[in-house]
Amino acid sequence: MVGRFSRRHFAKLAGFSALGMAAQPVHPVEVPSRPASDHRGVAGFPKGFLWGAATSAYQVEGAVDEDGRGRSIWDTFARTPGKISDHSTADRASDHYHRYKDDVRLIRELGIKAYRFSIAWPRVFPDGTGAPNPKGLDFYDRLLDELLENDIEPFATLYHWDLPQGLQDRVGGWQSSETSKAFANYAGYVADRLTDRIKNIFTINEAGRFVNFGYQWGIDAPGLKLPPAAVNQIHHNVALAHGLAVQAIRARGRAGTRVGPAENIAACVPAIATPANIEAAAIATREFNAGFLNVILEGKYTDGFLNYAGKDGPKFTAEELRIISTPVDFVGLNVYTVQYYVVASDRAPGFAVLPLPVPFPTMASDWLRVGPEAIYWAPRLAAEIWNLDTIYISENGTSAADKVAADGNIYDLDRIMYLRNYLGQLQRAASEGVPVRGYFLWSLMDNFEWIHGFEERFGLYRVDFDTLRRTPKLSASFYRDVIERNGLGA
Numbered sequence: 001m002v003g004r005f006s007r008r009h010f011a012k013l014a015g016f017s018a019l020g021m022a023a024q025p026v027h028p029v030e031v032p033s034r035p036a037s038d039h040r041g042v043a044g045f046p047k048g049f050l051w052g053a054a055t056s057a058y059q060v061e062g063a064v065d066e067d068g069r070g071r072s073i074w075d076t077f078a079r080t081p082g083k084i085s086d087h088s089t090a091d092r093a094s095d096h097y098h099r100y101k102d103d104v105r106l107i108r109e110l111g112i113k114a115y116r117f118s119i120a121w122p123r124v125f126p127d128g129t130g131a132p133n134p135k136g137l138d139f140y141d142r143l144l145d146e147l148l149e150n151d152i153e154p155f156a157t158l159y160h161w162d163l164p165q166g167l168q169d170r171v172g173g174w175q176s177s178e179t180s181k182a183f184a185n186y187a188g189y190v191a192d193r194l195t196d197r198i199k200n201i202f203t204i205n206e207a208g209r210f211v212n213f214g215y216q217w218g219i220d221a222p223g224l225k226l227p228p229a230a231v232n233q234i235h236h237n238v239a240l241a242h243g244l245a246v247q248a249i250r251a252r253g254r255a256g257t258r259v260g261p262a263e264n265i266a267a268c269v270p271a272i273a274t275p276a277n278i279e280a281a282a283i284a285t286r287e288f289n290a291g292f293l294n295v296i297l298e299g300k301y302t303d304g305f306l307n308y309a310g311k312d313g314p315k316f317t318a319e320e321l322r323i324i325s326t327p328v329d330f331v332g333l334n335v336y337t338v339q340y341y342v343v344a345s346d347r348a349p350g351f352a353v354l355p356l357p358v359p360f361p362t363m364a365s366d367w368l369r370v371g372p373e374a375i376y377w378a379p380r381l382a383a384e385i386w387n388l389d390t391i392y393i394s395e396n397g398t399s400a401a402d403k404v405a406a407d408g409n410i411y412d413l414d415r416i417m418y419l420r421n422y423l424g425q426l427q428r429a430a431s432e433g434v435p436v437r438g439y440f441l442w443s444l445m446d447n448f449e450w451i452h453g454f455e456e457r458f459g460l461y462r463v464d465f466d467t468l469r470r471t472p473k474l475s476a477s478f479y480r481d482v483i484e485r486n487g488l489g490a
């Protein structure tokens with residue numbers, strides 16, 4: 001399409017020429033500032049709502065052999081032929097390790113107030129346990145200083161899937177509670193060293209997911225296909241790791257350090273929002289999140305979960321359940337899609353899951369079904385069920401079929417469509433008093449998308465993986481506008 005018009009003609013068609021768009025602008029579209037009297041649009045987000053963006057260490061950092069970093073299970077996995085669709089590794093990734101100063105500037109240019117990054121465990125403890133590697137932690141020291149200098153609130157995730165290979169080799173990784181203890185030790189060390197500057201820590205990213213993908217189905221690292229009893233025990237070990245880490249952070253961090261999980265909640269949505277279906281969706285939310293969120297927030301596995309697991313259920317002690325459910329300061333929810341559409345049922349436990357029509361609309365990733373209502377119902381139901389007072393959307397965003405147009409810009413209107421709809425639903429939740437305090441858009445920039453390598457792009461900034469050059473997409477301007485007005489435009 002674009003090729004049939006001259007650049008100027010296209011810019012005119014797109015309505016941008018009047019806005020003075022340059023060929024390679026810092027922001028593709030300058031958003032004109034609103035007159036103060038313009039009250040159109042949905043009501044804004046609460047004052048002080050924290051607008052953020054997120055990344056994770058292995059996906060963006062690169063520099064896998066620098067400053068004493070040890071190997072992680074993802075280094076090993078990505079090097080195993082046939083595992084990554086484009087045969088890439090994250091050896092260089094987005095080169096954030098070297099470009100973090102520029103990247104902090106990119107955050108600032110959009111008006112983003114908070115940055116969620118993850119700390120690579122194998123940088124800090126190259127072998128998982130034993131002596132820490134001071135140079136590894138130094139990187140996060142520098143990053144924190146840079147963020148704070150730019151008035152950006154740091155949120156660190158301690159585990160975003162890059163388990164030290166040594167722990168996998170020695171004790172089978174998460175198959176052993178030795179890994180849970182090693183994680184707590186690492187968490188305590190980080191808290192000791194960094195909580196003079198970092199106030200918010202996410203323990204584990206998507207516990208419920210990496211266990212199944214990595215240890216049950218063999219899709220993600222470490223690529224194992226273990227039987228149900230082993231998988232349930234792994235889930236338990238991960239929940240235990242979370243609880244031990246919360247305690248270690250409380251013990252060794254500065255007073256006032258806040259900690260919580262970042263979990264991809266199985267989002268259950270009432271197919272039609274009748275009172276009975278809403279109640280059914282709440283029951284479903286507890287059951288489908290029994291292995292992590294529910295046990296850490298209630299201190300027990302649901303009867304439904306234990307009955308279903310039967311003889312394959314996890315082995316645990318009452319003391320472990322107490323540790324697992326150590327109170328948290330906030331709950332982070334990663335919300336991308338609706339997991340289940342639910343209706344009420346007379347049969348125990350009181351809900352039924354409706355079959356999804358095929359095909360169902362998705363974004364560029366085939367798992368990413370379009371379901372904006374997920375970001376309304378997930379925090380609302382979570383707050384009601386578990387009586388939460390502080391929820392962050394710790395991830396939301398989408399892949400898109402980004403193309404660089406002839407004028408050099410990336411007109412990712414599909415991503416904007418997705419964000420506009422999800423943020424509208426989030427605004428609805430906030431305006432009804434659901435305690436959502438902030439939102440982290442996944443992702444700040446294109447990065448290594450796990451088994452999909454560099455083939456699926458989630459960034460607000462495009463990364464050219466040959467030159468490593470960053471270019472803001474149209475969605476970056478969209479997000480900047482949302483932040484500036486603390487809400488959606490008309």
Ligand code: GBH
Nearest residue numbers: 056205206209219264336367395442449458
């Ligand atoms: C998040 O996972 C992750 O936290 C983040 O690292 C990731 O980059 C981002 O979302 C985008 O995916 O093997 O094709 O069946 C979201 C939940 C669970 C979605 C695993 C992809 C596997 C897809 N993810 N799932 S597939």
